[in-house]
Amino acid sequence: MAHPVDVHVGKRIRQRRWLVGMTQQKLAESVGIKFQQIQKYETGANRVSASRLWDIAEALDVDVSFFFEGLNTEHGNEGAGTEGAPHDLPQDLIGDKEAMDLVRSYYAIPENQRRRLFELARVLSDVA
Numbered sequence: 001m002a003h004p005v006d007v008h009v010g011k012r013i014r015q016r017r018w019l020v021g022m023t024q025q026k027l028a029e030s031v032g033i034k035f036q037q038i039q040k041y042e043t044g045a046n047r048v049s050a051s052r053l054w055d056i057a058e059a060l061d062v063d064v065s066f067f068f069e070g071l072n073t074e075h076g077n078e079g080a081g082t083e084g085a086p087h088d089l090p091q092d093l094i095g096d097k098e099a100m101d102l103v104r105s106y107y108a109i110p111e112n113q114r115r116r117l118f119e120l121a122r123v124l125s126d127v128a
Contacts, residue, residue, distance in 0.1 A: 005071065007044030009053070012067040014042040016060045019104055030059035 017027050017038075024042075028035040031052065040046035041056075048056065057064045106114060 002044035003047070006047050008071050009048055009067045010042040010044040012069070013038075013048070013056060013060070015100065016062055016066065017042075018100060019107070020060060021104075022060070027056070027059055031055040 017024070024035040024038040028038045032055075033052075037046065041048050053064055053067060057066065106117070109117060
């Protein structure tokens with residue numbers, strides 16, 4: 001059975017890879033492994049070594065700490081990042097395809113328009 005930390009790190013790898021529009025094959029080539037290994041990392045079936053996680057972080061242009069963000073709150077340690085969070089958010093926002101499609105589309109919008117869309121969404125959520 002996969003360790004919860006390995007599953008979390010794998011989800012974060014998949015999320016970031018997907019957000020930047022990179023295939024498993026391309027990521028694998030970037031770090032010098034087969035795409036099947038990326039699949040195993042993303043499901044948590046295989047653990048990612050520290051050096052490999054470093055290489056993946058570089059390929060995905062994030063800090064290594066990115067892969068551990070949200071780990072405490074996901075596994076029941078309340079406190080880190082939960083203050084003021086809406087209670088109707090899906091438990092696994094990373095795994096919610098609709099949410100991820102929305103984020104990807106949002107970042108495809110030019111920054112000045114994105115800022116206006118963000119303000120509109122904020123106003124709409126306040127009146128809802």
